[in-house]
Amino acid sequence: MRPNIFKYATSELSQDALICYVLSYYDEIFKETYSLEYLFAEKFLYHIMEKVGLKNLQVKKLKLEKQVLAIDILLIINDSIYIIIEDKTFTSERENQMNGYREKVINKYKVKEENVYCIYYKTGDESYSNLYLIQQGKNTYTILREEIISLFKKYEGNNIIHEDYLLNLIDIQNEKESFKDRDLRIESFNWSEIIGFYNELDKSFLRLKQEGIMPKDIGFNWHYTANKQGGFMCYYFENVLNFQKYSYYLQLEFASDNDKKKTVKNNLKFVIKVWSCDKDISLLYKGLDILIDNYGDTIVKPSRFARGSWMTQAIIKNYLVINEVGIIDVYKTAINIVSWLNSLRSLKKKLIFDF
Template structure:
């Protein structure tokens, strides 16, 4: 038998989830107790679980208001309890992570208003491997597991919105479990089968080996996950002006669309924007000879003007039917080849 259409399978944005969370929290208002006590109790339980993050016990409340996009906050709840005014900030995330300084900004805006107690919640229904940054900004993580635990207490309620969302969020829990498994167990999975969360597990554990940064990278075409290793200084004479340019040569590993790629890049271009391929080609010709001697199969990428980084060479034909330890050794060797080239490079 086919399942009925679920509106949340079509309305998959964070705004749709914001609407559900705001709807459920609105039922916590005592004025709705006589309209539907079951939904009221469920909304009250949800509110109670949020306050419990700050070890606050929920008792009788009044003047409850729920707002969405209040000062750009996804969901904001304010109410009075025991003569004090409470404000709950809910930053709602499905797949994306917190970025820039948004959490601190939201928290400061509310703390500067007339609230006695502020409870900042970071509600994430997708998997996130680390919450250190979130917690450092004073927010309490709230996972899909915790949300489902609350919703389970309302399974007896016959309400289409609630039932649709519960069915939808169970599918998100499966995605959460699969992502967590991949992140934790990437060492047992061949590199050829790595996807986003296997790469996240590897990058987070071994980036320090390469003094590397890593994370998701903004891209107009597709989401990218990258690890960029610390480079070595590379000094050249500009092919056009003869001026001395101080660049960096470094290695990065990029995951995108079920593909893991290894590249050598030129960095530190902010002061030396590259508008033609003359410098790139000069360095590539010398570097390509070294790569050939080391048996590293590669190709010269299409040139694109750049003000930040420039792809120098792309490694090709890498046997990815290996486990993490051999992949780690491979990157270590490649990085050393690049470092030695940069150290020994002399501009003709």
Template sequence: MFDNTNLFRWATSELSQDAFICWLLSWADSSCASKDLKMHNAGKIFVNYLLELSKENPISSENIVVKKQLDSADIVAEIGKNLILLIEDKTDTAEHGNQLDRYKTAIQARYPSRKILPIFCKTGNQSNYKKAKKSGYNLLLRRDFLNVLIKIKENGLENNIFNDFLSLLDFREKETQSFLHLHPNDWSRYSWQGFFLSLQEVFPDLNWGYVANAQGGFMGAWWHFGAWSGWQTYLQIEEKSLVMKLGCWTEKHLPAARSSVRNRWLKTLKAANKESDITITPPVRRGNGRSMTAALVSSESNWIQLDKNKLIDFDATVTFLRKAMAVIDKARSDLTFADDK
């Protein structure tokens, strides 16, 4: 449980995080050196880290003017006479629409002679940052943010507001990494997110998110897409279940036709699995929607491999997932049942 005496236990909105970033940036202004030298140095370390992300030279003594919600952009910081830091700040929400491009355009129009340095700051977890990267934003993610705050702390800063925010980010990071030291039955939403983020380092095509359904929803991940008989086949994690899926989102099929394809894909998977040591079984509930579960995948107990302490053995789990992927690959190349009617 997060400490109830921590300011950010109660100041949970993105606006509170905006305020902290603006506060820290403001201390980098050259006029603050005489007010509190340690806070001034903290602000400079932070600004220089953001400049380094943007491949710009560090500052030593510059005027810094910070503005919030300028042309709808979360944070804008004027660095001297030539540079503008544009920071889009997020906690748990993701970017939407073309907001990142709009902010860049608006701020460039306001400062036509200055170089805009766009930063996408995210302290929650997110499946991917394709939009931010495509829009030219450099990433300031929680672990990066935490590392620069630790560097400031090690530089000798003692400040209660700073310490509270540092503790907040540390708590969120530990929650995300909790999948490593909790039994899977005890994993929280953040544990699953941490597990999926680690899997993405192994399987770059993996995406994840919360999936709502009538049964209460789950944290899910999906990857290894490939075609078979005009449908997409892929693997999906539904928390404690690992399933082999079949989907078609570009064409309409009657329910009976969908069921037929699902059954043929299950036959193909079973045929491809004869020499594997994984177990494939049909699902209890056989749907016939545009995305269908064709098979459940497991080992002797669960698909998540555990070590002697009943904690996840990440490497063994990855090996198991690769075996499931190999079965799907083999099934895709087998057209025995692909055109059965």
């Protein structure tokens, strides 16, 4: 297989350049000499226009600005429409980043707020909860990896840059989805696969909320958490049980140093956690007896209790649903997790302690 430049050009600046390169062909001077590049630039641009709700607007003039006002890419259309493209690969948006950019554009170009749009263009992975918050911004929309792959498949020419970009994104997508073929009776997930699994869990929990199976007030999210042991990828569930000085939540934990030769049952832990504003480790001892009385040997005590604001109280066993050939059933696993959420909530009166 020949080298692919995007295996090396992995930065957001490289992706900025790719987007500008594609859109630069939307110029009449290229309509005949580079007709396929021109047609794809037109498709790319009008896909963005449709995304922000300007499907029927005819683009007579396009100006590209790169790194103006610290914005990755600014599209100025017909001297009146401004589209901010915030390009991300593996990082996430800083707090209120695009809102800040919007204000800068309004002030610099003296444009009305309703004529400024934001696109969050991301080829990496991000939780549904984070993306949902981004989409709540005014005139803010997302274009994500699967959509980008679908878009680049529409290019009909023989441009090695287009081809390399598409093939690299397909490779990333395949790496994330390879967990669907992993025999978990004898193996575990790798780092890319756990992200793919978490992405699918997001979809399952959204479906379960729509079906009325998962409580609507339960929050769910995932991200990397650093620690002295090398960090782990956690998927956590908020608002399970809340008391004045402490609360209960559930969490999946996949450590960065996990051994793929082990089974997933060894590497992916599902735990009951306690948050304590006072770092009160006695909560773990008090609550564990109640959990054992209710759940028996379906839970186990961790090897040791550690004092902190976020403390592991118990490890839940046999929550994963794996079929006869070792492939995980994500939806049924999500249902099991929801059952644990509801069950833990049912113990609210028993888990209230006086101080």
